[in-house]
Amino acid sequence: MSAWLPLAACVPLVAGALVPAVGRRRPQLAQGCALAASGWTVLATARLTRRLFMEGPFSYAMGGWAAPWGIELRFDAWSAASLFIALIMLAVLVYSGPYARAAIEPRRLPWYYSLLLLNLGGMVGFACAGDLFNLFVFMELVSVSSYALVAVGGGRIAALAAFKYLLAGAVSSVLVLFSVGVLHALTGSLNMADVALRLAAVESRGPVVLALAGLSAGFMLKAALFPVHLWLPDAHAAAPCPVSAVLSGLVVKVGIIGLLRTNAVFAGVDGLPMAAFGQVLAWLGALAIVAGALFALFQQDIKLMLAYSTVSNIGYIVLGLGLANHAALTGAGIHVLNHAIIKATLFLAVGAIIHQTGSRTLRELRGVGRMMPWSALAVSIGALSVAGLPPTAGFLGKWYIALGAFAAGQPGFAAVLLLGALLIFAYYIRILNAFYFRAPVDDNMRSVHEAPLPMLLPVLFLAALCILGGLFGRWPVALVAPAVERLAGGG
């Protein structure tokens, strides 16, 4: 019964290793294997989440070695993100069928599915890791597979973007590894709960602050927080669309979950400048909201637009983390999940449109709304949701973060948040205008057809989640409530 936890992370990893072997002889089986493995992960994480709802957080000791010496996998509210991760990955894998056949060389196809599975396993493992070193290992798994996924489509631009991403990722990894080393040297332990206890006894504050700064900087780089976002737009725009959905929706969240985890480690330690740290986060977040939205406003390439919107949305989450009171943390936690759904919807729907029309600038895509009504509908829902129009999923996070800004006595941040929402809406209006209300510029647009069903179904499923995630927002709020309680209470 308790083996579900390690299996949730291991099955996709093992399957990821086997898929190229299977696919060598029978390339057509690769997608089936990947689907089976990710379907299994959805089931496993759903069971785990159900147990979390009923019993609260629980752990699994690998090989029977108890924490703090053994490897501990821990399933708590933040780990429940793995259910969303698995669901979105399943949607992406279904979607990949027709898309990847056209966009990726046949001999690379098994590798493509293998990389996606490794990525999935890495993220699930990252979300459930109970000790710092495994956190690092899973992060590397995610990162390395992401670098390769950016380049998987081929072409010089993609390779260059992947290399840029690799450089940034390497810096981030070094920072995290270094800080983990410092913490280990200080406390002699790697288990996060244990480290948190032992840190209180550490005399010198200097190295502790150094570790906090190193971990935060490392994870911020992974999360592409402005102004260290420079790697993100190119990587996300150059990757194939299903990969962009994974990178933008899920992989950047690795940085956020990392921040949440390490915050919890340092929360109980006296004498740390946590308030100042929170203020820095909040200001960086506010800056990212406005800057990301402004950059997005001036893009012609629709995928670049979406990529900059991710920069802006990461700003919301970090602002929520920085304000660090109950409402703001709830907002940040929910937005981690909801933004994943929304951004995946947008990238997949836009991907369907790019796949069918072959063009990706707003100018060339004029009038596509009439030719591809369902995909365009999904883009519209995603756009309204990311702008935070009630009752969509995107509204909830912003609502709580704004409430948190008032509770923290800093209404200025609430104003920034709304300004950001307005700017975001301004650039999505440009997309909708082009899709629905402008006459097509070239005549090829009139012969475009709606995307095939395997692409359309996941898109519509995710678009429905964008609305249902808002209307039934009670559940995610209840999910993150205990974890928020602990963070807000401690900090």
Added chain:
Amino acid sequence: MEVIDSRIVLAPAISLACALLIFLSGGHAAWRATLALGAAALKFAVILSLLPGSLQGTVYAYTLFDFPPGIGIAFRADALGMFFALVSSTLWVLTTVYAIGYMKDRRQKLRFFGFFSLCISTTVGIAFAENLLTLLLCYEALTVCTYPLLVHDETPEALRAGRKYLVYTLAGGALILFGVVMVQHLAGTLSLSHAGILPADAPRPMLLAVFCALVAGFGVKAAVMPLHGWLPSAMVAPTPVSALLHAVAVVKAGVFGLLRVIYNVFGVELLAMLGYAAWLAALAAFTIVAGSLMAMAQDNLKRRLAYSTVSQLSYIVLAAALLTPLAALAAIAHIANQAFAKITMFFVAGAVEQATGRRHVHELAGMGRVMPWTMGAFTVASLSFIGVPLFAGFVTKWYLSLGALQAEAWWFVLLMIVSALLNAAYWLPIVYLAWFRAPRGLPARVREAGWLLLAPTLAAAAYVVLLGVTTRVPGMPFSLAEAAVNFVSGTRGGG
């Protein structure tokens, strides 16, 4: 007495379902017309069936979703909400008939009628909103749904107007959201079922910020100067859209929001203590005069109508800001009075354009001789705006003046007289031109517009007279307004 009744969710849901049906299967013109008309009639019937209970003081409530947790998407039909819902659903029936006639030869009718239905759905949602968040939700949805109607012709001019509209209204929506978050922070609730929820001991700067954010936010759609810029440009839309949305649904949503803010969020007592309403009243008074002056300068008939709307809406704002029961009565009653008179005028403008292609005031010479019924309706509406007794507009001016005297602000009575003169100065020339000048350059075959256009026009004009003549008859909208005033002010000052 409060009852749980799903009919108040049914009312917006009918139009929503109608919109979905139209989008999915509305390719055929007759089927589409049947759907739109059927939904309009059904919705009207549902709301009408709530009326008897509402007149006796029953309040209907229904909670739909618990979103966000603890606040919820909830509906509640008190007398004020019922009044607004009744007005808009009545007018929707008329406008649907008119639109079927008007849009006959236009393109993209599927999109038009689909979003048309969505708009009325959200408008009734605004009327029945139980809390500020549900109100905001429907308010923003209304913005989004009107946009495709506004840019219907897809001309560069229409797109420009649409952009302007979105900039104004979305900025307003963001301000409202800012205010709503502050209300939630200060009061811990967003419910609109009390006469004031904000605590009187909250910090003054915060209360001022809430007032400014909410009033400015709703003031955009209510077209209070200097936030009115979007309304005249929005006149590029097809006439039924201008009629329903820019004289009735959208602008009234803004006004209705303001009423809710004044009566239910702040409450009359708190607002009287704070003294902010005097500023709002002054702004509204300025808008009444300035809007009229600008209307006088317009030659394009629809633009003149738009500026007249700007001016007329501020009657409601002014009346609400006076904070006396009699003025509140004027504010609520004017929602209906202005709506019916203004929609008559828009219908006339559309019919004249359809029949003759003329859009300017100076081209209307002799129009009364070729289109007597249409111009007759226009005359009725003009007289109502000027405030001639026995027409709807007089009722407003009468109670507003009484309310001003109650508030010991006699200069507003003076303002009513000035405004009546100004209204006469820009409506009567049109009436004169239409009836007492010979037609010029009209082809001989020009006749009245078709029945689909004429019938709603005449019905709306008849209603203007009806509202004016039967004000004190029980069961008419005015008694509902009285019930609403009893609720919001908690007093028996209904007149």
